[in-house]
Amino acid sequence: MSKLKILTKGFFKENPSLILVLGTCPTLAVTTSVNNALGMGAATTFVLLMSNILISALKNVIPDKVRIPCYIVIIATFVSMIDLLIQGFVPALSASLGVFIPLIVVNCIVLGRAEAFANKNSVGDSALDGLGMGVGFTISLVLIAMVREILGAGSFMGHAFIPSDYNILIFVLAPGAFLVFGFIMALVRHLVNKIEEKRKAKCCVK
Amino acid sequence: MNKLLNVSGSPHVHSDDSVQKIMWSVVLALVPAFLVSIFYFGLPVIILTCVSVGCCMLFEYLIQRFIMHVEPTITDGSAAVTGMLLAFNVPANLPIWMLVIGALVAIGVAKMPFGGLGHNPFNPALVARVFMLISFPVAMTTWPVPTPVWGFADAVTGPTPLGILKESANLDMSQMPTYANMLLGQMGGSFGEVSAIALLIGAGFLMWRRIISWHIPVAFILTVFVFSGIFWLIDPTQYASPFFHIFTGGIILGACFMATDMVTSPTAKSGMLVFGCGCGLLTIIIRLFGSYPEGVSFSILIMNALVPLINKGFKPKTYAK
Numbered sequence: 001m002s003k004l005k006i007l008t009k010g011f012f013k014e015n016p017s018l019i020l021v022l023g024t025c026p027t028l029a030v031t032t033s034v035n036n037a038l039g040m041g042a043a044t045t046f047v048l049l050m051s052n053i054l055i056s057a058l059k060n061v062i063p064d065k066v067r068i069p070c071y072i073v074i075i076a077t078f079v080s081m082i083d084l085l086i087q088g089f090v091p092a093l094s095a096s097l098g099v100f101i102p103l104i105v106v107n108c109i110v111l112g113r114a115e116a117f118a119n120k121n122s123v124g125d126s127a128l129d130g131l132g133m134g135v136g137f138t139i140s141l142v143l144i145a146m147v148r149e150i151l152g153a154g155s156f157m158g159h160a161f162i163p164s165d166y167n168i169l170i171f172v173l174a175p176g177a178f179l180v181f182g183f184i185m186a187l188v189r190h191l192v193n194k195i196e197e198k199r200k201a202k203c204c205v206k
Numbered sequence: 207m208n209k210l211l212n213v214s215g216s217p218h219v220h221s222d223d224s225v226q227k228i229m230w231s232v233v234l235a236l237v238p239a240f241l242v243s244i245f246y247f248g249l250p251v252i253i254l255t256c257v258s259v260g261c262c263m264l265f266e267y268l269i270q271r272f273i274m275h276v277e278p279t280i281t282d283g284s285a286a287v288t289g290m291l292l293a294f295n296v297p298a299n300l301p302i303w304m305l306v307i308g309a310l311v312a313i314g315v316a317k318m319p320f321g322g323l324g325h326n327p328f329n330p331a332l333v334a335r336v337f338m339l340i341s342f343p344v345a346m347t348t349w350p351v352p353t354p355v356w357g358f359a360d361a362v363t364g365p366t367p368l369g370i371l372k373e374s375a376n377l378d379m380s381q382m383p384t385y386a387n388m389l390l391g392q393m394g395g396s397f398g399e400v401s402a403i404a405l406l407i408g409a410g411f412l413m414w415r416r417i418i419s420w421h422i423p424v425a426f427i428l429t430v431f432v433f434s435g436i437f438w439l440i441d442p443t444q445y446a447s448p449f450f451h452i453f454t455g456g457i458i459l460g461a462c463f464m465a466t467d468m469v470t471s472p473t474a475k476s477g478m479l480v481f482g483c484g485c486g487l488l489t490i491i492i493r494l495f496g497s498y499p500e501g502v503s504f505s506i507l508i509m510n511a512l513v514p515l516i517n518k519g520f521k522p523k524t525y526a527k
Binding site: 166168169173175186 | 303315319340342343
């Protein structure tokens with residue numbers, strides 16, 4: 001697998017939340033506004049990148065039998081760091097994301113990439129994988145948050161442009177999250193399948 | 207001669223029922239209630255119903271033609287029934303664009319993504335109603351006062367009987383419409399649900415045509431009667447009488463037209479009874495203890511979700527066994 005592919009596969013083809021359906025809880029919970037989605041995506045990307053690097057570097061040191069607790073300790077370290085950083089420098093974001101920043105520890109994406117990728121591959125590849133997955137997660141969060149914020153709150157990144165009489169409230173509530181998540185998931189899968197088909201058709205013609 | 211030599215598998219005897227026939231019969235059965243609401247709420251009823259039916263059929267056509275790439279089947283009337291039931295479930299002064307969104311949700315979210323007619327687990331009209339109730343809480347609970355004159359009736363608004371019941375601490379029947387008015391439809395509410403008599407005429411027609419069986423409506427209404435009656439007997443100063451519960455809100459409309467939807471209700475007669483009882487029980491629980499004054503749509507949707515389970519437990523009797 002080429003280096004570029006390791007990086008880009010997380011964007012759409014193996015998008016963690018839309019294709020692999022990991023990390024559904026933050027995907028549904030923090031996507032009420034684009035700002036929240038960006039903040040959550042950035043925090044998760046940082047944790048993914050750093051934990052992938054460290055776990056990959058330590059893969060020969062960590063005993064196989066206790067690897068999950070070790071991964072969790074590593075992940076929790078980085079989550080505590082990013083949690084304190086956000087509290088210190090962007091208190092508004094910390095207030096609106098609340099408990100979901102500490103909860104990155106139990107996000108399936110982070111542990112999933114550690115298990116599936118970082119403990120078998122080199123440090124460089126793991127870093128690219130973590131970065132790609134993090135960016136893919138951010139893309140999906142922002143996509144969902146965009147639809148939800150525009151339809152539900154009539155605004156984009158906090159700038160209201162639709163009068164509040166025309167807001168469809170359900171989209172900022174939990175049921176709207178499930179609806180938007182499902183439809184975007186279907187759309188992205190459809191597009192990914194279509195691209196795959198085209199690629200296959202091309203290589204067969206050759 | 208050719209006809210005699212045809213070899214085919216069973217069944218050999220067909221009834222002349224078809225989807226079209228059933229759906230247009232349901233539309234016909236809804237006409238009495240439609241006429242009564244025109245009498246009470248005037249022109250907006252006609253506009254809203256036409257918009258709702260038109261939008262549902264249009265969305266179904268567009269989705270089938272351009273997204274699913276199949277032959278459009280809008281002439282089967284199922285979209286028209288959905289549109290009509292959806293319109294019956296809203297206040298007569300609802301802004302039209304909200305109803306258009308409701309129609310889009312009914313067809314584009316509740317029906318077509320599952321595969322269209324026959325595959326939807328939830329009643330599309332009710333999904334759209336609940337969607338609108340959550341999205342537009344103010345517009346969906348501002349009820350025009352029924353005035354038996356022609357013209358726009360959206361000048362005066364008032365609460366529904368169930369709304370009064372939920373708001374007031376003590377039960378005060380003097381604020382409530384009389385039972386005669388409840389039967390005829392002289393009370394606040396979604397415009398299709400107000401007249402019990404007109405709805406029962408329609409339901410009777412459907413039962414006579416054997417399109418719906420009596421099991422779900424009777425189980426539903428009887429459960430509501432018994433369950434609310436128990437509370438009424440315990441403390442008549444705090445809980446309304448069972449008759450009040452049956453004739454207000456959407457019980458008759460829900461029990462006869464929504465819960466009996468062939469796609470989203472159990473197949474076996476015994477399962478239908480369980481389904482109806484569940485709907486009735488949940489409705490009264492929501493009405494008495496929930497935060498919403500009316501629970502018919504929620505209870506039917508919850509029971510819709512349980513239909514596969516009910517079908518597993520209550521299988522229809524195999525023919526000739």
